[in-house]
Amino acid sequence: MTKITAIIPTLNEENYITDAIKSVNFADEIIVIDSFSSDNTIGIAEKMNVKIIMRKFDDFSSQKNFAIAQAKHDWIYILDGDERVTPEVLKEILEAVKNPKNFVGFYVRRSFYFCGRRVDYCGFQRDKVVRLFLKEHCQYKGLVHERISTNGKLGFFKHKIDHFSYRNYDHYISKMNHYASIKALDLHKKGKKVSIYHVLIKPFVRFFIHYVIRLGFLDGFTGFLVAKTQAYGVLTRYIKLRLLNKGIKEN
Numbered sequence: 001m002t003k004i005t006a007i008i009p010t011l012n013e014e015n016y017i018t019d020a021i022k023s024v025n026f027a028d029e030i031i032v033i034d035s036f037s038s039d040n041t042i043g044i045a046e047k048m049n050v051k052i053i054m055r056k057f058d059d060f061s062s063q064k065n066f067a068i069a070q071a072k073h074d075w076i077y078i079l080d081g082d083e084r085v086t087p088e089v090l091k092e093i094l095e096a097v098k099n100p101k102n103f104v105g106f107y108v109r110r111s112f113y114f115c116g117r118r119v120d121y122c123g124f125q126r127d128k129v130v131r132l133f134l135k136e137h138c139q140y141k142g143l144v145h146e147r148i149s150t151n152g153k154l155g156f157f158k159h160k161i162d163h164f165s166y167r168n169y170d171h172y173i174s175k176m177n178h179y180a181s182i183k184a185l186d187l188h189k190k191g192k193k194v195s196i197y198h199v200l201i202k203p204f205v206r207f208f209i210h211y212v213i214r215l216g217f218l219d220g221f222t223g224f225l226v227a228k229t230q231a232y233g234v235l236t237r238y239i240k241l242r243l244l245n246k247g248i249k250e251n
Contacts, residue, residue, distance in 0.1 A: 002097045003028040004132075005071035006079055008050075009063055013081035014039040015167070021048045023084045026094065027077060033067040059182060061140035068135050076135050080163075083110070088159035093132055096155070104152030105133030110163040114172070114222055122226045123214035130154060131161070143186050145179075169225065176233035181250065184240035194245065198238040207231035 006027035008020050011034065024030055030050040034042055035057035045052055055066055068076055075097045079085065085093070089108060096106055108131045112124040130138070130148040138150045148154075166172040207227045210216045216223035240250070 002075060003073040004075045004077055004093070004097060005029040005031060005073040006077045007031045007033060007064065007067045007071065008079050008081055009033050009035075009060075009067070010037060010041050010045075010081050011035040011057065012037045012039045012041060014041045014044060016081045016164070017041050017044050018048070019084060020079060020081045021045065021050060024077060024079050026085075026090055029072050031067050031070060033063060035063065059143040059146075061142055061146040064140045064146065068139075071135060074134055074136065075132065076138075077132050079131070082164045084162040084164070086159060086161055089157055089161050092157045092159060096132060096157075100134075101155070102153060103155035104137035104150055105130050105148060106155045106157055108132070108157045109160045111160045113162065113164045114166050114226060115168055116164075117222055119219050119222060119226060121214060121218045122210045122216035122223050125214075127163070128156075143182050169229075172225075172229050173232070176229055177236060180233055180236040180240055183237050184244055187237075187241050188244040192241065194238050194242040199235060199242075202238070203231040203235040206234045 004027045006024035006029070008017075008024070008030070010017060010032055013020065014037070017032070021030060021032070031053060032042075032045045032050050033053045033055055034045075036054060042052060053067060053070060055063060057063055064078060077093065092106075096103070107128045109128045110124075112119045112127060130150075133148060133150070134152075137152045138148050140146045141149045166175065207230065210230050211223060211227035216227045219226070243250075
């Protein structure tokens, strides 16, 4: 029978890690790759019969690719700590590895939740990621919002997994700051400069895209918060880039 390795990247996921591991208990091997959590993530994971790898975080792609290289099995299922495999998707996973039909990986769509409420618009209605794939044909690329690069065909699952990405507003802001720091460093290395356009116009454009074009207003106040925070993330990215260009590093 074809076997699966499930990989869960973690950093301070003590509130999520138990359900995350249970969500992939169909896998023949479960790897938790942790970026030296300061909470009880590892203490909880150690009690759940999983393989634990500790690795200093450099970027999302490198972290996941490192874990993939340690996997025993050819089929990989990546699960972020805030995602949950639904029963419907589980059936599709097991069928896919049994009969992949010449596909080397599969996209899965996600139902996005913000502070416990499902967000149906803001652009998340298009959200899809590759989660199941053959490791010899696929590799992650990109520092933030990493994507799978493949030399084969990708299929689609019909059903969605649940994505509880942000526990509360402060958690959302924290993640936006983290992403902004990584992206700013990448832009700095590429020699990118900051203009008035980047700090005044581009954040507003991002808000308009999520709230109006991608119908965030249909999600009510939650849609407004999501769009506002997306704009904040863009502004923060370029503020951080400006500081890096001036030789000022974050604490």
